[in-house]
Amino acid sequence: MRRPRLLIPALGLATSLAVLVGCSSDRTGxxxxxxxxxxxxxxxxxxxxxxxxxxxxxxxxxDRLEFTAALSIDGKPAxxxxxxxxxxxPGKSNGGSVVKEERTGTLTFQFSTADSLIVNxxxxxxxxxxxxxxxxxxxxxxxxxTGAYEGAKGSVTTVHNADGTYTHTFTIKQ
Numbered sequence: 001m002r003r004p005r006l007l008i009p010a011l012g013l014a015t016s017l018a019v020l021v022g023c024s025s026d027r028t029g030x031x032x033x034x035x036x037x038x039x040x041x042x043x044x045x046x047x048x049x050x051x052x053x054x055x056x057x058x059x060x061x062x063d064r065l066e067f068t069a070a071l072s073i074d075g076k077p078a079x080x081x082x083x084x085x086x087x088x089x090p091g092k093s094n095g096g097s098v099v100k101e102e103r104t105g106t107l108t109f110q111f112s113t114a115d116s117l118i119v120n121x122x123x124x125x126x127x128x129x130x131x132x133x134x135x136x137x138x139x140x141x142x143x144x145x146t147g148a149y150e151g152a153k154g155s156v157t158t159v160h161n162a163d164g165t166y167t168h169t170f171t172i173k174q
Contacts, residue, residue: 035173037154042109044081044166045070049130059101063087065130069166071109083107083119091127100124105140109168114147117170119156132160142172149174 047069054062065085071078084106091101107119121140126133138158145152154172161167 035153037171037173040170040172041073042078042168042170043072043075044168045072046164047081047131047166051130059087059090059128061087061090063090065103071111079109079111079115081107081109085123088122091125098127101127107140111149112147115145115149116147117145117149117152117156117172118143123158131164132158132166134160134162136160142170 047067050066052064052066054060054064063086067081067083067085069081071081085103086105087101088104089099089102092099101124102122103125104122105120109117109119111117119140120143123132123138123140125131132138136159139155140158142152142154142156144150149172152172152174154170156168156170159167159169
């Protein structure tokens with residue numbers, strides 16, 4: 001009996017893939033990451049804020065808050081943070097309850113001309129407040145980086161401190 005020419009290579013490929021997936025997966029069935037995890041704590045000075053009100057006037061979807069701030073690590077200057085927050089869902093007060101405003105942010109933590117971390121995600125804010133609530137941790141995704149942080153993925157937890165500064169704790173896989 002003659003076998004089709006493509007059957008044997010196809011069976012070989014299927015077997016190789018099954019072995020590869022079986023050997024490379026963790027208990028949840030997802031591919032295991034061999035990347036090392038590291039933690040980086042970055043302090044941010046009080047930011048310079050530039051609100052941009054789009055039509056209609058007043059709080060509305062699309063309003064932006066652009067900002068910049070100096071960064072430090074272990075008390076030493078470490079670069080600059082530049083970001084923009086865009087309102088996705090305006091906050092409002094309903095009687096005694098408050099619905100927090102949702103803003104999507106894109107932040108660039110620039111540590112040198114070559115080294116940066118890119119952060120994206122949504123956070124919640126009190127209605128009509130420009131900055132995060134003091135002491136309320138917000139988590140966003142680290143979606144990439146450059147230079148020493150090329151290929152970085154993970155998360156950053158940001159806390160607004162009582163003195164107006166911020167603390168960013170990164171958990172990064174590279």
